[in-house]
Structures are given as C-alpha cells and as structure tokens.
Amino acid sequence: MSRVTRRRFLQSSLAAAGSVTIGGTKSSARVLGANDRVRIAVAGLNGRGGDHVSAYKGMKNVEIAYLVDPHKKTYQKHLDALAKKGLPAPVCLTDVRTALDDKELNAVSIATPNHWHSLMTIWACEAGKDVYVEKPCSHNIHEGRIAVEMARKHKRVVQHGTQNRSAQVWADLAALATSGKLGKLLVSRGLCYKDGGTGGSTRGDIGTRPAKTPPAELDFNIWLGPAPEQAYHENLVHYRWHWFWDFGSGDIGNQGVHEMDKARWLIPGAAWPKSVISFGGRYANNDQGQTPNALVSIYDYGDTQLIFETRGLKSKGFRNQTVGNILHFEEGVVAGGLFYPKGKDRSEVVPHVASDVQLSGDHFSNFIQCVRSRDLTKLHADIEVGHISSGLCHLGNISYRLGKESDYDPKLGKVAGNEFATEALERMAEHLKDSGIKFDGKNFRAGRKVDFDGKTERFVNDTDADALLTRAYRKPFAVPDKV
Incomplete structure (x- = not known):
C-alpha cells in the first residue's frame, strides 16, 4: 500500500x-x-x-x-x-x-x-x-x-x-517524493551490497558440506517443515539456508527486503509493478549455494523504475551507499541524507516535506x-x-530462475528500456572483476521478462512463472490453497 x-x-x-x-x-x-x-x-x-x-x-x-x-x-x-x-x-x-x-x-x-x-x-x-x-x-x-x-x-x-x-525519516522522504518538489521520481534504487568474503563465509563461497545425521538436539523434521524432504548438511543450520531455494530467497529477500520495502514506499502509490526482469549469477567455486550473489532486478512502475542491486561479494559503494536507497529525481539525486542537484558539483540538505503519517515508538x-x-x-x-514488498523480491527471483545462461553484453540492459538498467549492469560487471571473479561474459544469466497482473497476483500468459508462485508443501506442513 x-x-x-x-x-x-x-x-x-x-x-x-x-x-x-x-x-x-x-x-x-x-x-x-x-x-x-x-x-x-x-x-x-x-x-x-x-x-x-x-x-x-x-x-x-x-x-x-x-x-x-x-x-x-x-x-x-x-x-x-x-x-x-x-x-x-x-x-x-x-x-x-x-x-x-x-x-x-x-x-x-x-x-x-x-x-x-x-x-x-x-x-x-x-x-x-x-x-x-x-x-x-x-x-x-x-x-x-x-x-x-x-x-x-x-x-x-x-x-x-x-x-x-x-522511522519518521522515511515517511517524510516518501512525502517529498509525492510532493513533486524535486520533479518527477525517475528511479527508486535499492542497494544490498554485503561483503560475503571467501573461505566458506556466510555470503561468499560457502563450499560444500556432506550429508550427515542431524545432531541429536535438532528436530530436523520440524526444521524442514513445509520444505521438501531432504538430507541434513551443515550449510543449512544455521543461516546459510538463505542461499538455498527450498528455504530462502537469496540476499534480495534477506537483508534486501528492507531496502526493497523502502524503495517501493518511496514511489508514490506503488504496489505491484507491470513487469520485472533480472540479470546476474552465482559467483563462487561451484559451491553448494543456489541463489545468485550478484543480481540486478528492474521493476516497471510506469513513469518510475525501481532498480534493485544485490551483491554478496566485496564491493565498492555506489554514491557512498552499500546497503541503502538512492532516489533519482528530475532535479537531482537524493542519497545518504544529501541532495545532489542536477548539473551542480556539490551537495545540499535534502528538502524537508512533513508526512501526514506521524510515527511514534x-x-x-x-x-x-x-x-x-x-x-x-x-x-x-x-x-x-509486507506481502507486497516481500513479493517484489520473489518476482525478481522468478525472472532470474526462468532465465537462460548467455554471453554478457551491456546492451542486454536495453531489454528493460532504460539507461539506468544498462548502467547498473555495467557496474555489476566491473564489481565482479574488482572482486577477483573471472568474469568472461559467459557465466551470466539473463532473466526472462515477466509481466504481472497485480489484481490477480498472477503472471500474464506465463504458466512457467505462475508455477513459481507457490510450492508443493510437505504434509502436514501445508499452506491452504484458499481461505
């Protein structure tokens, strides 16, 4: 909402x-x-x-x-x-x-x-x-x-x-975006750059852990719950389950959902997008993880684009932000609590517009x-x-999962029809090179562009995508088909 x-x-x-x-x-x-x-x-x-x-x-x-x-x-x-x-x-x-x-x-x-x-x-x-x-x-x-x-x-x-x-500061920033004081909001950008490191750390290369008997103090059947029956291994309990599709949704749905929620909040009236397309890959040494640790997702909200960038390897910030949000207005950019006017080589205080929602506690x-x-x-x-903001993370992942491995070409950004997407993809490629990843342009997945009907919460003429709107639940841990 x-x-x-x-x-x-x-x-x-x-x-x-x-x-x-x-x-x-x-x-x-x-x-x-x-x-x-x-x-x-x-x-x-x-x-x-x-x-x-x-x-x-x-x-x-x-x-x-x-x-x-x-x-x-x-x-x-x-x-x-x-x-x-x-x-x-x-x-x-x-x-x-x-x-x-x-x-x-x-x-x-x-x-x-x-x-x-x-x-x-x-x-x-x-x-x-x-x-x-x-x-x-x-x-x-x-x-x-x-x-x-x-x-x-x-x-x-x-x-x-x-x-x-x-947080009142975000409510007031949403009011600024609605006010038109800085012109039209062109892009609401969310960033989730978290340093994964190497050597089996939480976000980098997590290695491969063999199947084994769960520890006696863990009820693994309850831990699995609605997920498919499978063997226990130590890359699941605790935390690294985030990088497996049966349990998590990658960092876009982990740390990233905070920034995704703000990015959507800051677009006036935004709920579900018209379409989504994602690009990226998992860059590790054939580890056990499944979710991408480099991902760019572009959401079409008509006059405004929501662009979300996820990185799980060591990364430089963008406009001095690593985990946060950047707003691209017609009159300039708001980032890190500062306003950078278009055509001026200096920052200013962000104009304040008080929200009609006053938060306390x-x-x-x-x-x-x-x-x-x-x-x-x-x-x-x-x-x-929460459902809609979480759903945006799922939409980005669905586009990625339905994509195909392809040669990298900056022109792929043109699929989303805007220069901001191309620029984000080019920076992702540079980021991987800076992280020491051998990025030769072939270990890259171009996601499928998926059109979404927000009223029905289903995709438009895409049965493959619709199949990923739910899962097969393991009884008795089953979510009902309807209320």
Whole structure:
C-alpha cells in the first residue's frame, strides 16, 4: 500500500472481512488495558530471534511465555538472559503448535527461517493469536496472500518486520517524493551490497558440506517443515539456508527486503509493478549455494523504475551507499541524507516535506500497542504491506530462475528500456572483476521478462512463472490453497 492510502485501505478491508474470530481465546475478545499482561511465544531463537527476546523482556506487562525452536541448543542463552532480569522462565518447545493450543497466549513473534514465516503466521491467526513476523513474510507469493487473508478473516494484528516503517525519516522522504518538489521520481534504487568474503563465509563461497545425521538436539523434521524432504548438511543450520531455494530467497529477500520495502514506499502509490526482469549469477567455486550473489532486478512502475542491486561479494559503494536507497529525481539525486542537484558539483540538505503519517515508538512497541488497542490502522507495517514488498523480491527471483545462461553484453540492459538498467549492469560487471571473479561474459544469466497482473497476483500468459508462485508443501506442513 502507498503511504498515503494505507490507513484507508486497512479500514475498508477490515470492514469487508466481517466479524469472524476464534472463540475462546483471551486475545480475540477484548481490548487489553495497559496493566493486562500480554503473553508471547518467540519462535526462532538464533540470530534475529535474540532481538525479539531482548525487545519483549524490557517491556512492562509483557511476558515471554514460550521459547520455540527445533534446535534445543538455542534455549539456554535466552533463559539465562531472562533469569538475569528476574523474569520467569518460559516453557521451551520444539513445535509451535503446542504453544498455539494455549488459550491464554496472545501472540507469536516469528524469527524462524523464511520458509516457515507464512505457515506459522497462518496457524497463529487460525488459533486467534496476533503475530509479529520477520521479513520476508513469505517464501512465495501465494502463501503471502493466504497469510493476509487469514489475518483479515480472524481480525488479527500482524506486523511485518520491516522496521524502517517505524522511522519518521522515511515517511517524510516518501512525502517529498509525492510532493513533486524535486520533479518527477525517475528511479527508486535499492542497494544490498554485503561483503560475503571467501573461505566458506556466510555470503561468499560457502563450499560444500556432506550429508550427515542431524545432531541429536535438532528436530530436523520440524526444521524442514513445509520444505521438501531432504538430507541434513551443515550449510543449512544455521543461516546459510538463505542461499538455498527450498528455504530462502537469496540476499534480495534477506537483508534486501528492507531496502526493497523502502524503495517501493518511496514511489508514490506503488504496489505491484507491470513487469520485472533480472540479470546476474552465482559467483563462487561451484559451491553448494543456489541463489545468485550478484543480481540486478528492474521493476516497471510506469513513469518510475525501481532498480534493485544485490551483491554478496566485496564491493565498492555506489554514491557512498552499500546497503541503502538512492532516489533519482528530475532535479537531482537524493542519497545518504544529501541532495545532489542536477548539473551542480556539490551537495545540499535534502528538502524537508512533513508526512501526514506521524510515527511514534519502535517497531516492537508499535506491535504491542496494537495488540492492546486492536486498532490495525495504527500498525506501522501491516501484513499487506509486507506481502507486497516481500513479493517484489520473489518476482525478481522468478525472472532470474526462468532465465537462460548467455554471453554478457551491456546492451542486454536495453531489454528493460532504460539507461539506468544498462548502467547498473555495467557496474555489476566491473564489481565482479574488482572482486577477483573471472568474469568472461559467459557465466551470466539473463532473466526472462515477466509481466504481472497485480489484481490477480498472477503472471500474464506465463504458466512457467505462475508455477513459481507457490510450492508443493510437505504434509502436514501445508499452506491452504484458499481461505
């Protein structure tokens, strides 16, 4: 949803959802007062899950009732941190379904691997629980839409973990883009340049790990969840699952979804694009990873293009940005909090335009406030907002996955019909050379241009692309076909 119409959209869509709620749950029946205890299950305890625990343990009248993770070794550090603050010990579980059976549980806070995000959100909504779900909210577009519809059906508060939606500076920058003060916005660019290094690091060449028996403390069946049955290996648990299609979506859907969400937010009125095309490749020594670590994706929003650049190898910044956003206006460029006027060799302060949306509180606090009030129009990053921004990451990957290996030619950028795309591809080629990658122009994938119908959330006359809108789910971990 656009910044301007988000609240109006929520009010109308909630009214259309009717009055269906899950009976018998504490959270579905009433507004919670400031002194009512909000009981939360935190699911996914490695990495970002620690931030969830830290946020809630510092809040008044918020109790972490459950710690949920199929890897039992993740529990103790959180139990110790809670005990240090004199807080009661949560129940530790490997399977979230046990926590969802607790009628006194109010919410689930999800920081699992990506392939669990939508299913756990759907289960929680069906059980009458509110949800904070980390980015991206989905592993594919279909399950993201089902999560949105389930939240509406059961009148659940579902916050998406793109926490820049709680930052006033971005709301004001979106207002500047809408104002026309710097002329038309030509390109909204997102960058995700993360140094992957070498030698089996998280983003570079991760090597190959052999199949083996999972460690005794890991319930690998639960960890796999909706993903296909397959052997365990140490490039999955923890973190490197991001680079495998069954579990993650590459860095465009990892760190990148934050910048993707802002890039879309900054285009006035932007939801789904008309078309997408991606270019790139995976540049490593035949490692086990599958997702690209160099990718340029171009999204057609009519008068404005959204260009997203993902890099997982050591890279120089572009306009002094590595992970961030750049706005190309008719009157100049906004980058890193500065304005570079067209035709002038100096920077200026970015003109300020105050947003009509005034934000207060951090992302977790905003979620708890809405859990108490039941006012979804005050939610900073509603599930619908997260679904579309996450979906853009999936669209870029779908174009790439349907592409063909081809010789590199800067003219390939002309496929997207603009000079900005060509320039981005040329810089990608230079980046690979600078990273010591033997880039001879042949280890390159040119993605398929795919046209998208935002109303139906399907592709236009492309059955191959439509097939990638969902997945075959492993029972009983299946996302329903419809609500």
